Amino acid sequence: MSRARAGAGRPRVAVAGASADVPVVPAGVPWYSASVVPAVSTVASGRGKRPRSLNRLSRPTLRSRPRPCQRRPAGPRTARGPAREPPPAVSCPHRTRVDHGRAPVKRPTIADIARRAGVSKVAVSYALNGRPGVSEHTRASVRRIAAELGWHPSSAARALTGSRAGAVGLAMCRPSPPVGVESFLMELIGGIEAVLAERDNALMLQIVPDHRRETEVHHRWWAEDRVDGVIVVDPHREDPRVPVLEALRLPAVVAGHPSAAGSLTAVWSDEAVGTREAVRHLADVGHRRLARVAGPEGPVRTALRDAALGEACAELGLPAPRIAHTDRPDDDGSRLTRSLLTAPDRPTAILFDHDIPAVACLSIAAELGLSVPTDLSVVAGEDSPLTRVVRPALTCVGRDIAAYGGRVATALLTLIEEGGPPGTPGPGVETEPARLVSRGSTGPPPPGG
Secondary structure (H helix, E strand, C coil): CCHHHHCCCCCCECCCCCCCCCCCCCCCCCHHHHCCCCCCCECCCCCCCCCCCHHHHCCCCCCCCCCCCCCCCCCCCCCCCCCCCCCCCCCCCCCCCCCCCCCCCCCCCHHHHHHHHCCCHHHHHHHHCCCCCCCHHHHHHHHHHHHHHCCCCCHHHHHHHHCCCCEEEEEEECCHHHHHHCHHHHHHHHHHHHHHHHCCCEEEEEEECCHHHHHHHHHHHHHCCCCCEEEEECCECCCCHHHHHHHHCCCEEEECCHHHCCCCEEEECCHHHHHHHHHHHHHHCCCCCEEEEECCCCEHHHHHHHHHHHHHHHHCCCCCCEEEECCCCCCHHHHHHHHHHCCCCCCCEEEECCHHHHHHHHHHHHHCCCCCCCCCEEEECCCCHHHHHCCCCCEEEECCHHHHHHHHHHHHHHHHHHCCCCCCCCCCEECCCCEEECCCCCCCCCCCC
């Protein structure tokens, strides 16, 4: 190959002392840089490109850098194997109810139950929802057939046909920590939830700091159709929640005395019965100086118990009792108890609204050198497992709180299903009052007490 042919295709650089026909590369610059990037001035290309400095030529360009070979070495071509089979189809149970090779499973309906039982769909609905209008024999037969068919109520169908949310709301005005330690609330919620679960309803629970936030929650639930009805606990005199629920025409049940329920349905028990029995029990064994550590003054329940205590003491000829109120029985209750027991004319018996401060009173009395029940008698306002496991076991004013919660839930569901248009008040429900349960924490007072 001639020198002229070997230099064809390369830009020729004019360098002093070199021929114009031979490409000359400046010293220190690789030859392949000159084949890619023009040097000081192009002569043969005739394109008139702008000259570039030599220090740019001192670096090889990206294209000129050696790259590893990406091709496989040459060799005999192998024969292709058999074509791959497509992957097997995988059925997703969340996207389809059709299983490959099997017929789709049909959900049993009340029409299937009615056809098999030989009754109408209305009779099936009455029997499954516990409503009157069918005989007990028909009700038992319908429920047996429903269990055999594996029938369960469809919340979607119920929402479409009856505009039902399938949920009941309970907003409680309480600090968060006491909710977990108040046995009354836990048992009440447990009783409510047990009845709701039997009727395939959910409980929507929300803890709020005050009544203003509680009414805001009721407004939001009503506007969003989140619940079919609400439960109101701890009603106050002139309770601001009652007129709001009356204006919303939202089915509601008040777990408390009807004097604070307005036109709403109330499920209540006589708070005075248990208190009077406790005062009579203490007076019979010789106590005269009584005191009471109560909850906040706002709820009607507290006011009714205060009044019953004062009236019972007056009827029995006892001095007026000392009453101390607290918004936080778990914290302030101990402080108030210590203050009562360190007073010069300390009481010989103390009645508590809740179980926790009553249990705490046992420790405080021991710290002060007082023995229960020799020097001090203690009565708890609610019965709970805690009052039964301490020593001595606490005398209490007890009732079945879970059953009471179940009555509240039943009254609300009845109001929702049979009470007519939303907002129609149902009849009030009076439950069994709390009764005195005598245990080891009460006895005769010390001499001179």
